[in-house]
Amino acid sequence: YVKQINLNNNQLYKQLTFNLIDRVFKYLFKLPTSENRFVPKCKSLLTRAKSYEFLNELIKVNRENFIQLQKKLLEQHNSIDRQQPYIWDYWPRDDGRSYSGYVGLTNLGATCYAATSLQHLYMIPELRTAILNTNKGDKHDLILYELKRMFAYLLESERRSYNPKSFCKVYTMDGLQSLNTGDQKDMTEFFTDLITKLEEMSDDLKQLVRDLFCGILTNIVISFDCPHISRKLEEFYTVRCQVADMKDVHESLAELTVKDTLEGDNMYTCSKCSKKVRAEKRVCFRKLPKILCLNTMRYTFNMVTMQREKVNTLFQFPMQLDMSGYMETNLIDRNKLISNDNQDNYEDKDIENTNKYLPFSPSSGNESHLFELIGVTVHTGTAEGGHYYSFIRERVKRPNDNNFPANADMILDNQQQCQQHRWYLFNDAEVKQ
Known part of the structure; x- marks a missing residue:
């Protein structure tokens, strides 16, 4: 006073x-x-x-x-x-934190693929909190330290952007070489590599990453000429969605899970009967992660020119995606699955927590396969090079998450506000609503 x-x-x-x-x-x-x-x-x-x-x-x-x-x-x-x-x-008006409340990542030449991946991970509240609270990793200690340092700056810095030079120096991807900031890489490859390293850092991070991103596909073959069913389980972190000749994500997922008949010269060899039988084969989703990552395959190889080409056709996706039509429980006859569970005819059990997902159980009435869109990554350019940037939705602040930008101008805390989420453009150093 x-x-x-x-x-x-x-x-x-x-x-x-x-x-x-x-x-x-x-x-x-x-x-x-x-x-x-x-x-x-x-x-x-x-x-x-x-x-x-x-x-x-x-x-x-x-x-x-x-x-x-x-x-x-x-x-x-x-x-x-x-x-x-x-x-x-340093000019505060130009270099200060943007009015969006979020901090960007400086592009060091061709590091936009890393910036988009890191911003998507940072915008997941529970993952951000877990990384900041992890003291020491079992592996990749230097990467963990630099990742924590980066997230701390993104959380607290008053600057417009953070320079990830030290992170790129310690991050190794193709062998033992540090990231070359002048080399362009595929964003999905980097994202998958990064979350794999997160899994290896600590048991807690491993469990969280699996809960958030890991799902299970079933490769199933049902014989017409014998009572046997072959089911092979496969973990996934991203779902490859074909874009060529597809108008939207529903067509692409339908193509992924379409039924294929094996007959004639292409008959299936049953491992139980040791003979060729007619069968139907399909891929379907067994378990879905909390965050479903769809990788749109916009690159093809032209056999005439012998070059990679980018598919630039329109590919639509909804704000809400219902995955129930692509689940195993809805695509495969329930009686066959229960009978097969009793026979224990699985070709592959070499995945973690297999027993948790193998036995067939009908979906409960409360189980939802509805996903809301929370992020989109855009690539501009050609198959040989270009630029990545992202649109990311602001998330609900969770009760146990204290690591939310202090100067973010809107915190969502009820159902009505959740219908009015704010979206932000993350384009390297630039972040704006």
Whole structure:
């Protein structure tokens, strides 16, 4: 609190006030040097705003305070050599955190594929919290450290963007080589590699990554000429959706799970009967993850030109996707599955927690296979090169998640607000609604 007092008649209060002005001024405007790089002390928007308010109150109550502050401002202004470039290369209005409340990632040449993947992971509240709370990894310690450092900056920094140079130096992908920031890579390949490394860092992260991204496909063959059924289970983290000759994601998923008849020269060899039999074969979803990642296959190989080409045709996707029509329980006759469970005719049990997913159980009435769209990655360019950027939906703040941007301008906390999610464009260093 600042009280109006007659400072002309009280030298002690006058000196105290001048000292306060001098100290707060340094907290706001002191320039860093090679000996002291950690100034000014007030760096966040909140602390700077409060300091400005404090100085404003001081100069309002006394003219001499105003003159003292004006003197310090002029000294600071006149001390700048206008013939030299601004040595710190930082302009708060241009380089400060965007009004969206989120921080971007600087593109180091061709690192847009990594930036899109990392921003998608950062925007998952439970995964962000788990990574920041993981103290030491069983493997990939340096990557974990740099990932935590990056997420901490994305959470707290007042800068417009974070430079991921140190992360790229320690991240190895193709062998033992660090990421070459000038080489373009496929975003899906990097994303899959990154979540695989997250699984290997700790048991808790492994379980969380599997809960979030890991699903199970069933490759099933049902014989017409014998009672046997062959079922092979396969884990997936992304679903490959064909784009060529497909108008939308429903057609692509229908093509993925379409029934194929094996007969004539293409008959199936039953491992139980040791003979060729007529059969039907199809792929269907056994278990779905919490977050379903669809990889649209926009690249084809032209056998005439012997070159890769990009498919640029329109491919539509809904805001809500119902996966129930592609589930094993809806595509395969229930009686056959129950009979097959009793016979234990599985070709592959080499996946984790197999017993949890193998036995057939009808879907409960409360089970939902409805997914809401939470993110889209766009690629512009050709099959040989281009640029990635993403649209990501702001998530609901969870009760146990304290790691939500403090200056995000909207937190969703009820069902009505959930219908009005905000979407943000993440384009390297740029983030905007």
